[in-house]
Amino acid sequence: MIMYSLSQKTGAALVAIGLALALVVAVSPTAFASPLSPEQLGLIDAADPARADGKAKKCAKCHGDDGVSDDPEVPHLAGQRSSYLLKQLLDFKADSREGGRMNKTARKLGEQEMADLAVRFSNTVLPTSGAVTVPAEPPQVAAGDAPCADCHGNDGKGKRDKYDAPALAGMPFDYFVMSMQGFRDASRSNDADAVMREAAKPLSDAQIADLAAYYLALGQRERLSPP
Ligand code: HEC
Numbered sequence: 315m316i317m318y319s320l321s322q323k324t325g326a327a328l329v330a331i332g333l334a335l336a337l338v339v340a341v342s343p344t345a346f347a348s349p350l351s352p353e354q355l356g357l358i359d360a361a362d363p364a365r366a367d368g369k370a371k372k373c374a375k376c377h378g379d380d381g382v383s384d385d386p387e388v389p390h391l392a393g394q395r396s397s398y399l400l401k402q403l404l405d406f407k408a409d410s411r412e413g414g415r416m417n418k419t420a421r422k423l424g425e426q427e428m429a430d431l432a433v434r435f436s437n438t439v440l441p442t443s444g445a446v447t448v449p450a451e452p453p454q455v456a457a458g459d460a461p462c463a464d465c466h467g468n469d470g471k472g473k474r475d476k477y478d479a480p481a482l483a484g485m486p487f488d489y490f491v492m493s494m495q496g497f498r499d500a501s502r503s504n505d506a507d508a509v510m511r512e513a514a515k516p517l518s519d520a521q522i523a524d525l526a527a528y529y530l531a532l533g534q535r536e537r538l539s540p541p
């Protein structure tokens with residue numbers, strides 16, 4: 315009788331553990347719907363882009379008017395996805411991404427201010443340079459172990475999924491190359507699940523340059539500096 319009740323208890327405990335495990339497995343894909351927490355995503359819902367107009371003028375010194383950069387080593391903020399911009403500002407503030415002056419700049423911003431700025435720049439359209447011929451699609455875009463388009467979209471505009479990948483279309487050539495090299499040598503390591511470090515690992519400099527030229531042209535923009 316004692317044996318029976320013990321095994322019944324053990325059985326019940328095993329069922330409970332099994333249920334708990336099943337719950338974790340069932341819940342985790344949605345729980346990780348973004349590298350940002352629900353609270354941080356809430357800052358975007360509560361954002362007021364007009365509130366960021368004053369601060370945005372300070373960003374113009376390096377990122378250009380309205381976040382359209384004219385420096386090949388500085389990314390555009392215009393048209394970039396707001397949740398991605400917010401994540402980067404949080405990462406600079408926490409020093410989990412090294413970005414020179416950006417770390418100091420981000421430390422001075424409150425989290426709601428960051429979200430206001432992120433939405434303000436995200437709402438600004440990145441203008442095109444006119445008719446630009448898009449080169450042949452490099453093989454890594456749609457094939458291999460880490461096809462870029464799976465996360466960054468076929469149009470290069472990024473995707474709202476569990477990785478929340480940024481837009482690449484129209485990105486300045488030099489900044490694109492620097493970013494890829496940073497992921498390749500892991501000097502940039504703020505990518506969730508190391509997705510970009512894995513994607514960049516097998517790439518040569520020539521392959522990175524082809525990808526940079528492709529994505530720049532996909533955004534119908536011209537290179538900001540000569541090769
Ligand atoms: C002194 C120049 C400078 C100023 C001022 C500046 N930035 Fe930056 N920012 C940079 C540079 C350079 C990078 C690229 C850093 C790197 O990857 O090494 C960058 C990167 C970023 C990124 C990451 C973008 C991406 O595609 O990953 C965001 C977001 C950003 N800046 C937002 C801002 C905002 C908002 C302001 C104003 C409050 C601002 N920056 C002011 C120079 C500046």
Ligand code: HEC
Nearest residue numbers: 454460461462465477478479490493504505509510513525
């Ligand atoms: C599994 C998803 C995934 C795949 C596959 C992937 N990326 Fe990314 N990529 C991301 C995410 C997420 C980030 C942003 C990481 C962060 O800073 O939080 C990113 C960032 C980048 C950046 C830096 C953008 C910026 O503004 O600083 C570049 C450039 C880039 N990816 C290019 C590529 C290329 C080229 C490929 C294909 C060879 C590729 N990615 C494949 C998810 C992916």
